[in-house]
Amino acid sequence: MLGLSTLGQSASSAAVNGPAFLIPALHHGGLSLATAGLIAAAAIAGSTCTLVLWGAVVDASGERFVLVSSLASSALALAAAAWFHESTVLLGVFLFLAGAASAGTSSASGRVVVGWFPPRRRGTAMGIRQMAQPIGVGLAAIAIPVMADLHGIGAALAVPAAFAAVTALACWAWVLDPARPPRPADVAAENPYRNSTYLTRIHAVSILLVIPQFTVWTFMLVWLQVGRDWSPGAAGALVAAAQVLGAVGRIGAGHLSDVVGSRTRPLRWVAVAAGLTMLAVGVTIRLDWSVAVPLIMLATMITVADNGLAFTAVAERAGPFWSGRALGLQNTGQYLTATAVPPLIGLLIPLWGYGVAFGLTGLFPLLAAPLVPRDEADLDT
Template identity: 60%
Template sequence: MSTTSAAPAEVSTRRRWAMLAASTLAQAAAAVMIHGPGFLMHALDEQGGLTLAEAGLVAAAPLVGVVLTLVLWGSVVDRCGERFVLLTGLTATVATGALASAVDGVALLAMALLLAGAAAASTASASGRVVVGWFPPERRGLAMGVRQMAQPVGVGVAAISIAVVAERHGVSTALWVPTAAAALAAVVVAAVVVDPPRPDRRTTPAPNPYRADLYLARIHGVSVLLVVPQFLVWTFALLWLIADRGWSAGAAGAVVLAAQVLGALGRIAAGWLSDVVGARMRPLRWVAVGAGASMALLAVAAGLDAAVAVPLVVVATVVTVADNGLAFTAVAERAGPSWSGRALGVQNTAQYVAASAVPPVAGLAVTHWGYAAAFGLAALFPLVAAPFVPVREERALT
């Protein structure tokens, strides 16, 4: 058990919000490291001579590292506490990020990025547990929405910085952007975060929540389907604007950044809405339908080469990221403090398994059929997911 927990009365409201900010920063830094290599695809193509599919494999390397370690990190969180995992993982992220910037060759770069993704995966369960542990149910959706904004903001920061730095100074220099972000986050976490209280497992054993019903399994499955259009837009919006629409890296990065900031605000709005309606699953179903519709419209506009395709890619970016906080909060609430680390690890692992396949598979789809067809295929996944959202099985928020 962690020795850094504090009793609820010892932590003020201001301290709770400070820990939320630190957790959000940690998750944002991890997002820059995990998703940043996706914005190196154009530079790897131009400077390294890689095909789009090969560059997609490099971009997917951190995601593979995340997949391999999420459940393990979740188990460590359940046993050792959130603060320990955040500090250990962020420190390792700095070390592996520096390694990635120093290696030479595609194979070594991919391996170093895999290790960096494995280290950055530590923030997923740990930062979410800090939020769920310190905020009451009636504010938890909003708080988790704030924490979940870290991912699109991190992707936006990566889009506006990594592509430009890689274009001007090379891939190795660009990799110092996520490395520096992880270092900053580690310092802030060390200064602010304490572990939330939890029951003593020796005196209060918790049953396995997966044996009770299929509620958690259905959320995991729905989230896998919803992550496909999200990662397709994240990975290829910048490249689409540059290669297909003729934009500069700076201008395209600015659009992606704006879309990610709006997506971050959308996650906050979705979390607030779930607090208002007293449910996480009904808003999740609404988001699934909206994601399918927005991706379908984007596909049509891109196929027609219409000017409205650019604002539609912004809309699709906003809608496709809105589900994550809702699902993440629902999993943590149903699993409880004794199981949420592992359950959140499973949740994120399932998503990243799908996400890691998106860059190379979508790269092949774009190469053979074009961007419009890839956008259209991605629209099918959230429409399939919508009927399977467990709306009726959700309990009252506790």
Template identity: 60%
Template sequence: MATSTDPGVRVTTARRWSMLGASTLAQAAAAVMMHGPAFLIPVLHDREGLSLARAGLVAASPTIGVMLTLVLWGALTDRRGERFVLMTGLAATSVLGAAAALSGSLVALAVALFLAGATAASTNSASGRVVVGWFPPERRGLAMGVRQMAQPVGVGVAAVSIAVVADARGVYAALWVPTLACLVALVVVAVVVVDPPRPDARTAAAVPNPYRSDRYLARIHAVSVLLVVPQFLVWTFALVWLVQDRGWAPAAAGSLVAGAQIGGALGRIAAGALSDRVGSRLRPLRWVALAAATTMAALGLTAGLGWALAVALMVVATVLTVADNGLAFTAVAERSGPFWSGRALGVQNTAQFLTASAVPPVAGLVVTHAGYAAAFALAALFPVVAAPLVPVRDERRLS
């Protein structure tokens, strides 16, 4: 299928939405590979004898790989286009996922997961740019909300499948789940995706660096870093908390986490649609930060008191702590433009994944020494700091 670089190229509405679907599938498959190992923690801890901190470090291996390569994949997307990057990255991730499943030792497993994360990072900027490139501003928030639901959906799929397979068949068998998901996504991308149009590449050298004009992008990056802490704390330890602290069976806990992730996916769509309606990405972003702070504080309190309400608040927290991602991602892409958005989105996600990589081992230490309730309550401080940093006054009118 040919790549489109002609600014005047047009596609049908159905084709535009099919490319959104393919981009969402690619990101979801990559999310299963990036975040699925978090659901290996109970087996790594109980059967392999690893401490929570060490099991968290193994689970963080893919996100470390993602963190180190996001900007490189973004730069390659700026240069070579979205379709090339998606296909290359998904193919490599499938191979490395198979290597992880066949590794047979914890050291080899961690290395293979690290490399799989490094290649899965290809989908972050490229799939987002397909959406930004093919949808107009007044529909872009909704479309990006659909695409951003890929991450919680991927985590939900991982919670149901990886947790259950790992419990029944072991750590290595469970890793065939993300491997097969990436293979399916590769085929769909090859059939459906066409690069969106953009201006003549010869004008790229004249486009100024968006980071030099103001602190708008830097502030969004900082806000996203702060908000990723409660998000990854809940993602990583909700299952373990339900199993170890609340006494749930792994299958039941995985099902609840999966359902919460579906709620998070719908929440991202709702947040994107709201941003289209109010004509702002950043005002809803601030509202989400304030709501996340309130919910995490309440979760910490109720978990400490042993109330059943804590389980419901965990579900609410799962929804709220992911609702900001699409808003920030879209705002960054819109401000940085077609010749810088790959790198800007790479920086955005690198900062997030750097933080995300630190959350499992650090939070594991906090849980070990202070308990789950304290970890949940401490996480509420991060969105409190984030809310006033959102650069609402500097946002341009959507057009």
């Protein structure tokens, strides 16, 4: 179940983020960079629009149904984008639909992990499942540009389409919905947002923590090349290594939450550590100290460590009949914030420099730390 949920989320990540690697081919084919970027962002926009809707379907129909239907419909939309790629409008429309379709795997795959693993092992399992995003992006980064260069955009889009189709078949064959308790007569009365701010506070914390995460993801490569005069190859290799560290950080944070019997205590620790690390990154870049390089590597690991903790906390608190929608809201807030981060930080860097821009993002995790709610009880064994 863990392998299939991770595979499903990897296929979704490749479908949503893969079109970004078509930008050079689209630009070479005659599109402006702005238009090529808009086309590449269509899948992300589609995914953002349907996360909550898919979450409601998970709550109503179960995890296996959503995994299979989400991945299969994403594969069909990507295949259509590959077929009609010579039309800019149709390409954008089908990529939007592919993103909208693939969004269902986020809630469904998370629910598979939460349902099949007991609380004392769930944090580690979710940390492994959270590796799906860098895996999917990494596979897309390797395959899509090469296929686009050798065989064209249509062939490149066939790669994530085939990935999604094969994964849909695997989920159809082997995924089993985890057991649920009897459905209450009045599900609305079980709304976890009533009479408690726990979930709302987790959502707010995650929104604040995504700001330094996407700042580092977006501008680390540029800073290494422009600010440190690194070659593109060396900078790219360091960024790839940082993604590996990020994956390790997610698993480590999840395992720590299992050990201490709490999701929110490690989440608070991560928030403080992320804030202090980003402030240190900002200061050392401003002073042009070489220690800024290992510090930004450390920041890459710490700033993503909260994702699995918050995701698990939301699913556990919301319960089997509300967690789909709650996880959809969780991801929607993060996606919308992540969309705004690159242009805003891109405005600050020319004005104040990389050091100030990076350092300022360290204030957001420090604001998030006191917002983290406390667990009402230790995890059940």
